[in-house]
Amino acid sequence: MDVNVRLFAGLHQMVxxxxxxxxxxDGATVRDLRERLGSVYPVTEAFLPTLxxxxxxxxxxxxxxxxxxxxxxxxxxxxxx
Amino acid sequence: xxxxTPEPLDPGPLVDAVRRDESGAVVLFYGVARNENLGxxxxxxxxxxxxxxxxxxxxxxxxxxxxxxxxxxxGILHRTGRLEIGEASLLVAVSSGHRKEAFxxxxxxxxxxxxxxxxWKKEVFEGGEEWxxxxxxxxxxxxxxxxxxx
Numbered sequence: 001m002d003v004n005v006r007l008f009a010g011l012h013q014m015v016x017x018x019x020x021x022x023x024x025x026d027g028a029t030v031r032d033l034r035e036r037l038g039s040v041y042p043v044t045e046a047f048l049p050t051l052x053x054x055x056x057x058x059x060x061x062x063x064x065x066x067x068x069x070x071x072x073x074x075x076x077x078x079x080x081x
Numbered sequence: 082x083x084x085x086t087p088e089p090l091d092p093g094p095l096v097d098a099v100r101r102d103e104s105g106a107v108v109l110f111y112g113v114a115r116n117e118n119l120g121x122x123x124x125x126x127x128x129x130x131x132x133x134x135x136x137x138x139x140x141x142x143x144x145x146x147x148x149x150x151x152x153x154x155x156g157i158l159h160r161t162g163r164l165e166i167g168e169a170s171l172l173v174a175v176s177s178g179h180r181k182e183a184f185x186x187x188x189x190x191x192x193x194x195x196x197x198x199x200x201w202k203k204e205v206f207e208g209g210e211e212w213x214x215x216x217x218x219x220x221x222x223x224x225x226x227x228x229x230x231x
Contacts, residue, residue, distance in 0.1 A: 006131065008129050008130075008131055008199070008201060009129045009201035009203070009212045010201075010203075010212035012129065013212070050214065050217055052217060052218050052220075054131070054134055054199070057131075057133055057134040057137050059218050059219065059220050060220060061220045073131055073134065073199070075131070075199050075218065076201060076212070076214065077214040077215050077216055077217045078195070078196070078197070078198060078199055078200060078201060078215050078216055078217075078218060079195075079200070079201050079202045079212075079213040079214060079215035079216075080128070080130070080135075080159055080170075080171065080194060080195060080198050080199075080200030080201070080202065080215075081112045081170065081171050081191065081194055081195045081200075081202075
């Protein structure tokens with residue numbers, strides 16, 4: 001299934017896109033999605049362990065099961081203020 | 082008033098938005114772009130944000146504030162894009178009946194903003210640039226309050 005993924009900050013800069021679509025197996029979790037990102041964009045691998053995911057503008061755990069069409073945001077450690 | 086904006090931040094409307102006739106104090110926090118960090122000379126800053134979620138999380142911070150302190154108003158503005166040294170990146174205004182609660186609540190709000198609001202800062206310094214990695218937000222990082230926010 002296809003999952004839409006929004007990228008910010010350093011990830012946006014590394015990948016060069018604000019939004020990408022990743023193909024993951026049905027039943028894939030957020031953890032699986034991070035691994036998929038790393039295999040498609042190896043440049044992101046070093047950053048994957050600290051990435052948190054948000055679905056529907058809410059933080060979700062790594063075992064969260066994704067659904068077709070979910071809008072996922074990959075959230076690097078935040079540094080506002 | 083809760084906004085993510087690329088425009089320069091104006092404290093006047095924010096203070097007006099949080100002040101009530103019951104307010105005896107308004108505390109206004111300015112976060113401003115500083116010219117050094119970690120011994121490096123910082124030339125300018127760039128902020129990125131997940132604007133929709135950031136606005137939602139700022140409202141949740143305000144709910145947390147209202148659940149903990151007897152405040153009469155809370156408002157938060159965060160700027161995005163390029164900021165020159167001295168420009169304001171974050172404004173937090175909190176009003177309450179008396180100054181003590183306003184100071185404490187504003188301090189709490191700023192700390193929570195830095196923990197859960199999806200905004201990112203890039204430092205451009207002499208010889209390079211770096212996206213600053215701050216706090217890893219937790220799954221439970223959502224507002225706990227019940228009151229309406231300004």
